Amino acid sequence: MAVLPFSLVRALASGLRPLRALVARRWLREAEVDALLGGLHPAWRLNRVMARVIGRDWVSDDLLALRLRCNGNERDWRAGQHVQLYLELDGVRHCRSYSLTRVERGGVIELGIRRQPDGVISNRLLDHLAVGSVLELGQAQGELYWPQQAEGVGLLAAGSGITALLGLLREALARGYAAPITLLHYVREAGQRAYMAELQALMRRHANLQVRWLLTGQGAGRFQAEHLQGMSGFALLACGPAGFVEAVRASCGAALQSEAFSPLRRVSDAGQPVRLEFARSRLQGAGDNARSLLEQAEAHGLRPAHGCRQGICASCTCLLLGGAVRDLRSGIVSAEPGQPIRLCVSAPLGDVRIDV
Ligand code: FES
Known part of the structure; x- marks a missing residue:
């Protein structure tokens, strides 16, 4: 039961500086301060980022846009980075990485969470996480940037790789980026074209933006070098499974900013x-x-x-x-x-x- 409103927790975050200094000098223990603050509100902590769920919105058959408001301990986050999301299940603390698709003033962020077949964590988040719940996040990391000095920008996303690139795209358009932008999104099935309605609306508003969806479930849609036609002189960003990013890198022969999820290669099921x-x-x-x-x-x-x-x-x-x-x-x-x-x-x- 929260004694304080969440808005006050956020407003008081910077006022905790003296306590942080005492913890840094080891005159106080952070865990004890956190226990005290947590008793007043479940999202109040000295340094750790806690965030309250403020909205859920399905943006495709298998991808949820989760809106959260952080407790004021987030540091210089920007769209396109990723954060760790912590969840305790049956006494075991789990963690998964999700991209920041939006970072707004006032600590409001949006994450894109895709359902993984047999994914215990993603299924729990998608099916049971209610508005009002409080979660812990890690500090944001990631080096993807919107390229400034290019004739245009090509964004290539496979599956949930769209989440890292969408955040950058939203911000660039909001800032008035006017050079041509081509976004190619590779998905297995039509129902996985995440953020489709929003991207179509952005295309109507911004004549410099082109978005194409390629369906890989029918085989023909897989990435091929000719998909890069019309993007000569563009800076390219790719995000998706490692095999997809490697294929783009092999074809573009140019500096490529990329982020890959890495399916791990096992030597065998049992091993030696x-x-x-x-x-x-x-x-x-x-x-x-x-x-x-x-x-x-x-x-x-x-x-x-x-x-x-x-x-x-x-x-x-x-x-x-x-x-x-x-x-x-x-x-x-x-x-x-x-x-x-x-x-x-x-x-x-x-x-x-x-x-x-
Ligand atoms: S847990 Fe992130 S690199 Fe190993």
Whole structure:
């Protein structure tokens, strides 16, 4: 039960500076301050970003635009970046990465959340998250920028990759960007053309914007180099699964800003047995060479810090102390002791020792 209104929580965020200074000097503990603030409102924290759901809007058969208002602890967020969204299920804290499709004054943001088949987290968010709920988010990350010095801009999105590019597009048009823009959105089925009504309205309002949808479910719509015709001299941005981004990069032969989701390559379903040593936790155990070290650490009851679980956010980075690991996205092997590795996309090649 909240003692304070949410609007006051947000207004008071900057007034917590003296408390932050005391925590930084270790005169107060952040967890204790947060417990006190959280008792007054579930979204009030010293530094952590909590956000209240203020709207839900289905923008395709499988993609929900979720509007949230943050508690004032968000720092310089911009559309096109992504944030970690934390959710606790059955006592386990989960985290997923979602793109910021909109960032407005007053801490209002919008995320695009796509339903994943068998996705426990996305299904929970899409089916059970009600307006008024409070969630925790990480600080925004991401390096995609709207290109300024180009004859035009080509945006290539596959599936939910549209969410990262839409935020940039909305802002560029609102700022009055007048050079030609072509957006190609590759989706499996017609019902997955997310934000279609909005994009059609934008095309009617902005003569410099062209949007085309390509249906890959019929095979013919998959990315081909000729789709880039008419975009010579354009700056290109691509966002989607790793295979899609690689295909665009191979075809455009030019500097490409991109963000890829990485389906992980497994050596086999079961894998071969290996020995795992989690040095900092003083724990050893049996593992396999198929699953990521993050999954295997969790299976041994450890809770390493992590975020996206896709190799993007770097929050699971730790040191390899012995043995070798294989990057599940690229297949590249790392065997240098002391080398940083990302647990969520690294599988052991044989026996390994890591600083977890
Ligand atoms: S959890 Fe984000 S890179 Fe591993």
